[in-house]
Amino acid sequence: xxxxxxxxxxxxxxxxxxxxxxxxxxxxxxxxxxxxxxxxxxxxxxxxxxxxxxxxxxxxxxxxxxxxxxxxxxxxxxxxxxxxxxxxxxxxxxxxxxxxxxxxxx
Numbered sequence: 528x529x530x531x532x533x534x535x536x537x538x539x540x541x542x543x544x545x546x547x548x549x550x551x552x553x554x555x556x557x558x559x560x561x562x563x564x565x566x567x568x569x570x571x572x573x574x575x576x577x578x579x580x581x582x583x584x585x586x587x588x589x590x591x592x593x594x595x596x597x598x599x600x601x602x603x604x605x606x607x608x609x610x611x612x613x614x615x616x617x618x619x620x621x622x623x624x625x626x627x628x629x630x631x632x633x
Contacts, residue, residue: 544574544605575606578618585626 542548575595584592596603608615 544572573601575603577607578622581622582626585622 542550577596580592581596583589584596594600608618
């Protein structure tokens with residue numbers, strides 16, 4: 528099963544971790560009423576979405592998730608969007624600068 532935000536700019540780059548072309552899989556699935564093929568049989572990949580995972584951890588005060596990102600648990604760092612420096616800087620600013628300032632002002 529693929530659950531995805533339909534704005535492809537956010538999740539399409541993560542296809543490389545599942546050895547799949549998500550756009551092609553969605554085309555196949557939406558073009559027919561059959562079940563989608565298993566693109567990586569026998570292999571399950573949990574993809575941690577850097578921004579959303581850290582926002583959730585920050586809001587829930589989830590130290591365990593922060594530790595996973597801090598210590599590269601199961602290779603979490605490979606999901607950090609370093610392929611786009613502008614996006615990465617914007618995410619870091621949103622995650623840390625704005626959130627920390629907001630918490631301090633309360």
